[in-house]
Amino acid sequence: MKYAYYPGCSLRGTGRAYEESLLAVFQALEIDLQELEDWNCCGATTYMSVDELTSYALAARNLALAERDHMNVVAPCAACYLVLNKTQRYMHDYPDIKLVVSRALAAIGLHYDDHVQVRHPLDILLHEVGLKAIAAKVKTPLKGLQVAPYYGCQIVRPYATFDDQRNPTSMDRLLEACGAKIVHYPLKTRCCGGSQKGTLPEIGLELIRHLLTEAQNNGADVIATVCPLCQFNLECFQKEAGNHNHPISMPVLYFTQLMALALGASGEAIGLQRSLIPIEPLLARKEIAYA
Amino acid sequence: MPEKPKVAFYWCASCGGCEEAVVDLAEAILDVIAAVDIVFWPVALDFKRKDVEAMPEGSILVSFVNGAIRTSEQAEMAHLLRSKSKLLVALGACAHLGGIPGLANLFDRESILKAVYLEAPSTVNPEGSLPTTHHKDDGHSVELPGFYNTVQALNQVVEVDYSVPGCPPTPRIFRTALQTLLGDELPAKGTVLAPDCALCDECPRKDSKPEQLSIVEFKRPQQLLIDEQKCLLAQGLLCMGPATRAGCEALCVRGNMPCSGCCGPTSRVKDQGAKILSSLASLVAGKEAAEIDRILATIPDPVGTFYRYSLPASLLHRKQLDRASLHEAAASK
Amino acid sequence: MELKRTVKFEADRDPEFARWISHTVGGERIRHCLQCGLCSGSCPLSLYMDYTPRRLMHLSREGFKEEVLSSSSIWLCTACYACMVECPKKINITHLMYALKQRAIEERFYPKRFPIPVMAQQFSRMVRGSGRITESWLIVRVFLRTAIWRLLGMSGLGLRLFRAGRMTLKPEKIERRAEIISMLDSVAATRKELAL
Amino acid sequence: MRNRDLTPSEKSQATFEPRIVAFFCNWCTYLAADLAGTSRMKYAPNVRVIRVMCSGRVDPQFVLDAFAHGADGVFIGGCHPGDCHYQEGNYKTLRRFHLLKRVLQQMGIEDERCRLEWISAAEAERVRSTINDMVEKVRALGPLDLIPTEEKVSAEEVAV
Amino acid sequence: MPEIPSSAIESSRERPRIGVYVCHCGTNIAGIVDVRAIVEFAAKLPGVVVSRDYKYMCSDPGQALIQQDIAEHHLNRVIVASCSPLLHEATFRRVLSRAGLNAFLLQMVNIREHVSWVHLNQREATEKTKDLVRAAVRRVSLHKPLQKRRVSINPHVLVVGGGIAGIHAALTLAEAGKQVYLVEREPTIGGHMAKFDKTFPTLDCAACILTPKMTAVGSHPRIHLWTYSEVVRVEGYVGNYKVKVRRKPRYVIEDLCLGCQECVTACVYKEAKNPDEFNLGLSKRKPVYLPFPQAVPQKVVIDPQTCIQFKSGKCKKTCVEACGDRKAIDFTQKETIEDIEVGTIILATGFKTFDPVRNPYYGYGRYANVYTSLEVERLINASGPTAGEIVLRDGGQPKAVGIIHCVGSRDANTNRWCSKVCCMYSLKLAHLIKERTGAEVYNFYIDMRTPGKGYEEFYDRLLDEGVHFVRGRVAEVSDWATHPSEKGRLVIRVEDTLAAFVRRIPVDMVVLSVGMEPQPDAQDVRRLFNISCSTEGWFLERHPKLAPVSTFTEGVYIAGACQGPKDIPDSVAQAGAAAAEAMALIDAQFVELEPYTAFISEDQCSGCKTCIPLCPYQAISYMEEKKKAAINEVLCKGCGTCVAGCPSGSIQQNFFEDEEIFEEIEGVLAYA
16 A cells, blocks of 8 residues: 655644654555655635635645556644545546646646545545554553544545544544544534634634533543544633633544554654643553553 | 001191192092091190000001191101101102292391391381290290201101102092002102103194294283183293193193192202202204393293292202301301 | 614625625535535534525525625634535535635634634745645744633643654654645636636 | 411411313313413413313302202303304203303302303313413402201201 | 114113223223222222223224123123224114114213313213213213104205316216206316416316316206306205205397397407406406406306496497307396206315415506516416416516415415415426526525425425525515615515525515415304304314214215315315215215104193294294194204203203203212
8 A cells, every 4th residue: 555645734744753653554564655755735714715716736746746646645733634535526526627737736847636545544544444454453452541532624524535524433443443442522623723722823723722621621632533623723822712610631642642542653753752732641641651 | 347548747947728628629528527537636636746656656548748847846747747657758849849938048047037037028126026936934944946048858768658749639649659558569659640751742832833833932822812722832921831740631731820840859859949040941942142131031030930830849959048158157156 | 782784785795705605615505505404403503603504595595795794603613514414405515614714714703812813824934835734833832822821721731742742843754845835826827717 | 467367267268279160062161271281371270170071061059059069169161152063052051051150140159150251172271271360360269168058957046 | 763772762661780891992091090999989989890891992892892791791881981982982882782772772971082182181070070970970861862863865966166176076067977966156167276377296277277177067967057157055964955956147138149249259259357356357348248258157147247238228238149049148137146056066165375465565456567476377378368478567588587375375364374385386486497597596495395296396396497496484575675686676585594694685576476265255154054154264174084074064064165175186076075975975865863852741741832033944833723833853953042942841862851951060079
């Protein structure tokens, strides 16, 4: 198995640990990832607000590059995953969009014929590798670790076909295969506010607070995420989200970090040290001895 | 010679008309006297209560009691005769149904005594003395009968075997009744000894009643010149005949007066007044309440008309005293 | 108490706007809207909105452009797609929100220093320049243009992220940045040609 | 209000549950009462319904018999004027009722104790409201208490 | 009539052996009434031999239980305390019959509708149940064996009303070989449907689907079509109705008129001057006219109100001239009364539309361009006054049209009910108006109600067509302009409740979607046929769910909108159902009637004749030779009025004998 790896901008910034742990997991499971050559920003949801057509063109460049290299794309960032998928859809559904994008690609000597699949790591791990194979490779079961699985919006909505849109369970099953205990978490697909924490801070914080306290109330030790922006929002504003009576201190890890730990990766290799809320004391308490 | 059957007569609250009716049997009374031995008949013969008390239980074959039960003494006599007699017969409307005295049930004892002893224009009673049950005078004291609040028919006080209806029973009714009682086969207990059919059956004016009757006004006899041939109801007169037991041969109607219902209802009717009310009202013209009321207003005294003889025996027995004032009285005691 | 005339005349409607919304990408089914309100109910942000998504759909298709474009709701939308997946009439509400944002930015229907359009503009500028986004610089640029004081408030967090290696001042760039320019020019040209 | 001992009448009224016998026409009020049931309307449990084919079947004797046997009220339900299933039965009821009311008046039985209502098959709500209203009015009047004569007399004082 | 076997009479005279059966009806009864307590209570009542409860007495095992007990315990009386006798009396009577007991030795106690469903307190409900059971036990002891009466069914059917429901019922019956009399008040059949342009949601042309059925009625050998006629009297009873029909004079001999309309052309009025009823006054007709081109029968009619010959007697009678030898015109024609005998009757008398003058704030009658929906149907219709072009009364073409829903519906000031069809026909009109004129069309609605096959999809289609849907009840239509764009137009003021502000919308044409109302003479009609109405005036069905086309009068059925607001498919379905009900009766050839008749015991009757005028059916006669009254059992319908009226208690009613009722009265009161 070989995929074009599309990290997206965040995995080179605040989401570095996501990239580090993802690569570790894929390596452990022997899936070959090759970074997409000279990939560019997908445009994210933000670009859409200014210039929709341009954002499709930008995203399509990445698709065209993958098609040129005959590879399907793995996009771990939720926004990238959504935008790439959406671009494919809209090019398919709207001839005007296809025309604009094709011309833009032609201008740089590329073209796109809709041959690329854009997939999320959850999808690949669950459907290409399989729970059995993963469980077989678990070295350090995450025994006793209570995990709130947080999917956020854009992985499952609106395009994911690999999981249920209302009650996704792919991450639950993967982490369970690694020995973790999944807690009931009704807000697993509720929005974290995205960039609202930056633009409309009070509202953004309110959404974050709901997600954190609900995880806390349901007995989670840690929240597992699939998206760099979700992870950032949930981890970085805990002090603001909590208050004197109800302080919040909840490690928020990428699901790949938890999987990598179980598969025997060292904490440093998967960026545990990059967490603002340290996970190590928790792991020690749970007697999960990782490398 | 075998002993003749013993017969007693007694009168309670009555006008004496029923005693008269016995006498009115005329020559036939001789047959009666020949056939029976009259052992008690205060109105005609000098027997005393103690004579009756001295008789063995059930020694009298038939006691004929007329009159309603108004006083405690009448009730005592009714019980006494009941115990001494094989058969107790209510004779006449008052014993049978309560009769005219029964209309006193529209009032209570207090108001009746007040009216009679204090308020009547002809009364002179400066001390305002009222009847009492105990009286002391000159060292003598007497116990006097008490005055009931409610008048009752005989069968409401003692078990009655048969009733002879009428106010008074006509000689024919009485004679037939006697024959029945002295006959071999007695009718079922409780039977009224008269035909169990309404008066119209024997009314001479029956054929003159139209099939479709719709009443627009009720009239009283003095309000019109009564056609002597035509059905009185058809003339707007309140004739109780349709709801009244036959047997009298429509004497009143023959006298050009409407039947007033003295023979009481047929055996199939519980309440004579309710039945005549129902049948007359059904025939009233008008579909609007006001029109109906206007026609019905020409019946000035429904209870006095429909229950003239049967108020004590009716389902309601008597007028309900103002319960509010009763409750008050009870509370103040 | 400020009293305002609230009655709307037909002259207040902009039929062109109503036509535009039902012909724009994602607006094909807006007329089918039953006004059931499931979108508003499922929206995590609707509790802060002046007009709920349901009401925006109605106002849009009726052509009440001013009300729609000056609504806070279009900026509150985080594009979480909750409304869209549940919509019984399969209306692409999320995409319509993008369309309304674009239109609002185009027609300058937003308060000065309102960070969301600024962020969008800075984002696009950075992509145009580098082909990629460097989060640290994007945040700095946005706050410089909207609320400098908040940049100071964020400095603590920034420092911690920097220490954790999650913030870099080295701008990310792609190799063939000229390609981005070419593409953007091409898009602009085609758009003009086709009057999109 | 000042606390005070209840008078006997108040005491009996406090625990007094009126007994009302109702005669309902099979085609209107009886159906309306059925409809009240299917509509799960709730009303006072004091009424005992006797079904007749037409209010015209209601013999005044029935009303008196009910009173004589302990009913505190009697309620007759028939079809609206002009709506009788048998064309005119209800007019006969109306006429009899008007005369009966005069008899009851003379006999000292309060007006509210005997009621005739026209209730069509559709008027379940009127069944409910009429019953509730009548129960309350009769409750306010207190028991009618027409006990049989023998008992009454034996209980009566003979003296003046 | 079958005799009651003497053994049955014997057994009923034996000492009562009563079985009491108390039904739980699931929790319907048992949830409120203490069923166990009732069973124990009943067991101690005099005459009761068996007392049981069961979850569902009406179920097969429940019925078997009673049947078995009758055999085992030699029961001769049965009490079932369950639901209303109107539901299951027949069921349990059959149980008695199967067990060899006379069916009328049963008494039902209604403890569901009259107790458990209307009371909340268990103790009170249980006490009430005891009283009712005690009364039933006392009553049933007096029950006598009775036999239902059989009467034969006249196979002819009367259908009243020639709208789509009446037409469909008549055709169904005639096709099944029955003779049908179809009586229609107007000069033509067709009803409201004939006035419609298209039908929702399929947009079928109304005339195209209706007129073939109308023609079929007109030419059917087994249908006697009497238009311009009214039923004036109905006597008799199920299977044997005697009906009088008044046939109004149309001054044209129907048998002679060919419908050539040469008389119409020849009329001395060269121009039509009188408002045309069929087009709701939107066009004119002459005094002699054919109501509309496809009218059935194709016979002209002369309106004496407007014809000169009738007004002055001095007309040149060019019509008679034009008719020539056919001599179909007869100015001396008089109204006639036809007597017919039928066994069953179907009422399909339809509805009327709400008169919007009653909502003055909509300006109907005041503003020329405010129309009712029915008028717009004519306006849109190709054979209508404008040949299908939407031309306003002022001659213009509308650029904007407002359709106001719920006019005369869902409004406590006028009619509280939903008229059910208005949403759909408003959508249809919106579609047609938009299609024909390209106008902006606004629908003002409170709720869109589109339940029905393809109805919601039609709504969705209209949404897509770009019709405006403004949710709100319009407050006012006026020509008061407050904005330059409103000048000279009709302004609709409404809260757009979805936008949450008030809007003023200028339009050129207002369509009032008027609701459906009972016919103004519904009360007279129902009295004529002895059926009931709901409080609103709709004919009342026997059971809203299980007997929707039957009435409380046996042999009289209802179909279509006379029973309540209803669209065409529902009306047709009901008409079919009513026809089937009538046929079921006809094909059974006889019907069994309750034996609740009154009877006179001859030796007791005094011949007072009181009862004779009390019977509305002339069932009581006076036997001159015997001088007694007698009741004709066949004519007696069993109301019991004569029984209550007999002053000597000599009339009794089967199943409702005085003694039985006295026992019931004293039974319910014999508490404590």
